[in-house]
Amino acid sequence: MGTISLEHSDRLYWLGRYTERVFTTLKSLQSLYDQMIDKSHKYEEYLAYFGLDNVYENNNDFIKKFLYDANNPNSIAFSLERTYDNGIVLREEISTEALSFLQLAKDTLIKSKNSKNTRLSLLPLEDLLFGFWGCIADNVYDDEIKNIIYCGKSVERLDLYLRMKYPFNEVEKAFTILCKNLRNFSKNTPYRYNTKYLSDLVEIIGTKDDYENNSQKAIFSLEHIFEEMKVNI
DSSP states (O other), rough: OOOOOOHHHHHHHHHHHHHHHHHHHHHHHHHHHHTTSSSSTHHHHHHTTTTTOOOOHHHHHHHHHHOOTTTTTTTHHHHHHHHHHHHHHTTTHHHHHHHHHHHHHHHHHHHHHHHHHHHHHHHHHHHHHHHHHHHHHOOOOOOOHHHHHHHHHHHHHHHHHHHTTTTTHHHHHHHHHHHHHHHHHHHHBBOOOHHHHHHHHHHHTTTTTHHHHHHHHHHHHTTTTTTTTTOOO
């Protein structure tokens, strides 16, 4: 690929981020659902991770709105719609097959809304997302395109892991993958990561103690790693 536009770079990056957001949020809600069987209002801890107000009536109201409320920017429905919107524009870059997995994912989510067993009806959704990533790996031959998508994916995963206070070994793995993707950034890509914030992340995620004591600083650094570092070329 010769020169990639800033608009397409943004779409590729956010395609990766939103797809990973759907996947990790889905897994988090599945885990939370099990916990809420025995404990009421367990979701309040989840909301606190993201600084969100508790505007939900009960466990069921929380789960339904976090799954299906397309007007809730934190919901799976919202993120999946943004994923598909970017996929439509990027059809030629990611392949029609990859886009079809996103369409099937949307259909699965919609159908599950009327299911008597919500959790069971959502099981295919995870496999469909794996299928999407398989298509990206197999059908996208341009390394620049693929790497921007993967970078968005790894940034989102690390961001969510940090906010939800995942164990250090999981955060460390996610950060290692992000660093690998950053090293592969093409000079033609209109994104430049901020080395200062990357250095801060290296320092914070260097040890378990640093991670546990400075996780908020790590979130801040990750939020700003690409801020004002985009260039039109």
